Amino acid sequence: MMSAKIKTIERQGVSYDQRLFLIEVFKGMRVTFGHFFRNLLDNSKLYVRHYPEVKPEITPRWRGRHRLTTHEDGTVKCVACFMCQTNCPSHCISITAGERNDGRSEKLPVRFDIDLLECIYCGYCVEACPMDAIRMDTGIFSVVTADRQSVVMGLDKLLATPGAFTEEDYKKRGL
Amino acid sequence: MAETVKLFVNGQEVEVESGKNLIDALKVVGIEIPHFCYHPALGADGNCRMCLVGIEDGRPPLVPACKTPVSEGLKVQLDAEKIRKIQHDVMELELINHPIDCPVCDQAGECALQDYYMTYDHQASRMRVPQVVKEKKLDFGCGVVHDQERCVLCARCVRFTRLITKTGELGIVNRSDEARVTVFPGRQLDNRYALNVVDLCPVGAMTSRDFRFKQRAWFLKRSPSICHGCSMGCNIFIDHNREKGGDDLIYRFRPRHNALVNGYFICDEGRLTYHQENEGRLATAMVDGKDSPLDQAIEMARRKLENARKPVFLLSPNCSLEQMLAIRALAESRKARLSGFSDAYIKNGDGDGWLIQDDKSANRAGLELLGIDTAREGFAQALEDADLLVNFNSMRIVPAAAELAGKIAGLTTIAISSHNGPLTRQAAVALPVSSYSEYGGMVINTNHILQRFAPAVIKNQPAPDMLDLLRQLGCTLTERTDLGKAMQQAIPALAGTDMSAFPAEGLNLKEKETDHVTA
């Protein structure tokens, strides 16, 4: 067993000058004014990403919008085992299974809907999937629409979205 | 409990019923012995070797529990190292050629192989040779789909067709790892109980085409109920589930063991009657063929009933005893003539003397017990000068009485109906009512066994209960306690019994009466 690290934190606010309060207030104001003044003089030093123009770099571990993967011949990997639906804590996945006749397996999803408004992007579906059929590696982090229906990702949309990473990078993400 | 014996399991003394084998006897006291091939209805076969247990003192070191009857002072070893190794090794053998396609297998979640793997095996496969490839998705007929690769060759299905249905369509061909269950060429499964092999199969080798891929087993809620498909009143589990955004739908019926009524099995026809509970239901109240708000339709029906001079009540033989009592009470207060005419429910020559009965109604015995006339003449006579017919969920007149159907069509009709049918469509007022999967009550089967069942399904928009409707139509006998008293009056066997302690397997009224006589 690892020995627990004990860090003793010095109790603040007990000395007289701290209890006088005003001195500490001025100290705090000095700190914030330092930031203000530095940024006022040169606003290139702001800790800001200029978002719509400068996109963040997405790592393979990032859980973005979902997609369904396919075999090399383009057939869907998903076998409609309902593991993702069973595991989903927000009940955002709904699947209808059907008979499969492409020789891969017996079962495939005829309907596979993910309601992105309900999804909490926890990634449990990816972990639960026994077929590596669902991934959250599209790198899409912004889903914006004007109506509720178009954020329900159907089978077509999920299959049409490509992954943002190479297979090697995705495997290296280590989960 | 019958005679008991005391024996020792893992050194601990337990008292069990005598005359049973170890698996059944110990199951009662909560000790599970893993097994594939043994089934109480099919007897011990001893081929799977999963139930091997150790018996101390004398005997061979290992015996199959399914073939070992309990006896006084028996010392059974279940947790010895060698037993664990046997169970572990049997599981490993079973899984050598198993495809492990649980993701696509309907049995997943209620599979003995899965459960035993988690309990007794729990290791990765050591096999480095390719698995034996067998046939998958074989159509065995009667809606049974077979997967030879998943099969553990317990032969339950084979024994079922040989011992129970005596049709013998199934057999095991080839030997060793090429052995497989199959039908004879050109002779598919052909019996009216074939879907029971799906329930019997401990793994996912037998699946039902009807249920296939509809739902995963773990989503389903199991509610005990009584099949209303015929007058046998087989005990069933209603497996239902409310999917996200959908209604509470029934996905399958499964047999529920009741030694008094149906044993372990049900017929295929009854099994598939669940479709009728989901489909063709009367969803909204209708007045003159147009959708109408329920309260207005009820008010309309009540007024029609009050104004009628000579109303006739037609009563379905599927109604529960409570409903029949309430309808009878309403008929008395309204001076209505009551008929249980339901010849159309009888399909002569369809019964087989085992589970399937000629009479396709659940509670005809109840009608008779309450003294409600079921004769055709009475009904025809009542219709002669009637000015209103109130139909309490009777769906079938034709073909038994085609000429009466014409007479009915000319009458003002109030149809209180769970399903949409011709009688509902031509009614002046049609009121929706819940069906047997949604209400609870009592029915008497053809063998005079009184059984009770509870509501299973709760719809998103529940149809009103028959008793509620009757109360709104002016019936005074709709309270549960009043009905209980009325029932105890009507059925002497129930007199003085506590209704909350009603036996789960039902009450044999015939026996009870003879008991009374002898007493």
Next chain:
Amino acid sequence: MSPLDYLLVALRVAFGAFVPLCFVAVLVWMERRGAAFFQDRAGPNRCNIFGFRAAGLIQNLSDAVKLVFKEDIVPGHIPHKFYFILAPVLVFVTALISFSVIPFADTLVLGENSYVMQAIPLDIGILWFLACAGFSVYGIILAGWSSHNKYGILGGLRAAAQVISYEIPMGLALVSLLVVYGTVNLNEIARFQGQLLFGMIPAWGVILQPLGVILFIVAAFAETNRTPFDLAEGESEIVAGYHVEYSSMKFALFFMGEYVAMFVSSAIIITLFFGGYQIPWLATETLVAYAKPVALVLLVLLPVANYFFTGWIRRNNTSHYYRPNDPRVREANIYIRCFWILTGIVEIILLGLLLADTAPETIRIFVALLQMATFLLKTVAMCFVYVWVRWTLPRFRYDQLQKLGWQTMLPLSLVNIFVTSAVVVALS
């Protein structure tokens, strides 16, 4: 009354009414960009009209448009709709009229006539302010109560309890101040602060009443419901407190009322403690006497200041990511040109003042303008302190707030009165 009298009345009332309103926009902008810079963020910098962002001021415009066009909801569950609508009006109007007694320049003497540079020339000055500030909390209480909402009523109750706790130290801090100044007339108070102590230090309230200034500023923060005393809003615990049910322009009135109150209390703080419109060491008469040298100094300093200011604009008004043909650089060039033109105009006026043979009235007006500028500069600086404190200090817990009010500030203000009175009596 002569036409000049009418003109000056109109000018003074306009100043008293419109300056706080205009500064709402400036203060909101200052709050947002200030908050951003305190937190190392950029703040609103995208809103623009034809690419002109005016350093983020356009954001205020779009917010104003949004608030005007939002649906004005009066929730159906409210039984007293009149009070519900009255509440924001009360908050806004009381905040606005309390500005009317603050002098923004010394009495303007034009020939025979003299004009008190206040929107309403009242002698009771500070008492008017106290009355109005105390009354504005009724708007908040009324809003909380009439919202018929548990959060609203909690916010209103908090505001009520808070105002009771902090009006007292505020009033008592003022008492000791009035002992020093010997008057309640704000113009006289400002004029008093034009004197010099020992011939070198401006006799500002902050020097004469060091404890009083702290007490008064803290109490003024509490009066305006600003952090760390914004418990009546308390987003984290009572969602938005008294204005949770308000939308559209009714919410905007609360919003503007808060900023007007902040501006007014800044103005009162600088009038009472920081010399008001007085330029340090340059009391009104001194300024009149030395108008031309002051104009000369301004003439020299203004282009220098503008040079540095435009340099700052050029450095900071650029895109900090790759952008071909950066439109922000073009935008900055136009700003710089505008500022140079503005500077040029002021330079010409100053030059005219220096070269022409000026009448005493012109000098007086020039001095009044200088004092107005000083007054606004000081007020905005004080508003910046408001912003600064808001983004530095977290909100008080309710018991801490009451403890500070009753157990610390009340005794301190009483002590301050005794000490001040003793000193004043001893010195007189």
